[in-house]
Amino acid sequence: MIKEIIQIGDKRLLKESVKVERADIDSKETRSLIKDLLDTCKANFEDAAGLSAVQIGVLKRVFVVKRTDLEDEYRDQWEVMINPNIKILDKKESLIWEGCLSINTGENRLYGPVYRPKKVRIEYYDQKGNKRSLDADGFFSHLIQHELDHLNGILFLSHVENPANIWKEDEFDKYLKENRQYPPIV
Numbered sequence: 414m415i416k417e418i419i420q421i422g423d424k425r426l427l428k429e430s431v432k433v434e435r436a437d438i439d440s441k442e443t444r445s446l447i448k449d450l451l452d453t454c455k456a457n458f459e460d461a462a463g464l465s466a467v468q469i470g471v472l473k474r475v476f477v478v479k480r481t482d483l484e485d486e487y488r489d490q491w492e493v494m495i496n497p498n499i500k501i502l503d504k505k506e507s508l509i510w511e512g513c514l515s516i517n518t519g520e521n522r523l524y525g526p527v528y529r530p531k532k533v534r535i536e537y538y539d540q541k542g543n544k545r546s547l548d549a550d551g552f553f554s555h556l557i558q559h560e561l562d563h564l565n566g567i568l569f570l571s572h573v574e575n576p577a578n579i580w581k582e583d584e585f586d587k588y589l590k591e592n593r594q595y596p597p598i599v
């Protein structure tokens with residue numbers, strides 16, 4: 414079912430989500446939560462690359478991410494990650510301009526520059542309860558760390574020190590079109 418995505422100001426976004434019990438991973442309740450996450454992402458297909466359960470109001474350690482690390486033709490695959498843990502593989506940081514489905518909608522959506530460890534390994538359970546692991550680099554690494562932050566009640570805006578670096582979508586798009594590069598970080 415397509416769910417409403419809760420927005421900044423809703424205090425649930427600042428709460429830590431709880432682990433899914435092993436016995437509950439392959440349950441009707443979890444299956445329905447995963448379906449809701451995927452349906453909601455697909456309904457927002459133009460800008461959704463990931464969504465955490467808390468963003469549809471369920472405080473469980475579950476998120477879905479698009480496989481942006483794969484070749485174009487496979488990028489529409491979604492990975493379900495339950496009870497994820499991250500290990501940093503390369504502490505060197507990379508910079509990505511991030512946005513979030515919970516930080517405004519349409520032309521009011523906000524974007525900001527975020528530095529995160531460049532390379533991480535994520536260990537998680539898939540929807541069948543199998544233990545899996547993936548190494549992620551660049552954008553995909555940011556995507557996973559952004560979603561894991563949600564499970565810990567952290568929004569990407571907390572990583573942007575100077576509010577002057579936060580841009581509204583319409584102005585950000587206009588800047589990119591006119592300058593063909595990201596705005597300088599101030």
Ligand SMILES: [Zn+2]
Nearest residue numbers: 512513514515
């Ligand atoms: Zn987000």
